[in-house]
Amino acid sequence: MTDRASAQADENRRRNRVREGTRVTDSVGQFDWVGDRLRFVSEDGSQDFQVLENLTMERVAQSMEQSASKITWTLSGVVTEYRGSNYLLIEHVTLKSRRQ
Structure with missing residues (x-):
């Protein structure tokens, strides 16, 4: 990821930040590796x-x-918050589908 893309991603996260304790329920999406951490x-x-x-x-x-x-x-x-960023503690996850 370029510095510009990384800065844009950080700005998007700040803009879309949610409060500590917010529940995420039945959200559909994908995980990707970012460094040694997963991102949803x-x-x-x-x-x-x-x-x-x-x-x-x-x-x-x-x-x-x-x-x-x-x-x-x-x-x-x-959702948790730390130093201006959100993190997700997964409580339940199910596989929905696999894409070729």
Whole structure:
């Protein structure tokens, strides 16, 4: 990612930041690796969170490593805030579909 793209992504996150404790329910989207962390982006682009490490995230990462195709997920969790950024603690996730 270029410096300009990274700065734009940071600005988008700041603009779309939500309050600590906000519940995310049945959000459909995909996970991607950003460095050594997972990021979840909803299909409509309205939600974009770095994912906090827990057992559920570990299972998502294992599924991603075993799949050659993109996976769409449905998840629920709670949003946290730290130093002006949002993070998502996944509580429940299900595989919705695999794209070729």
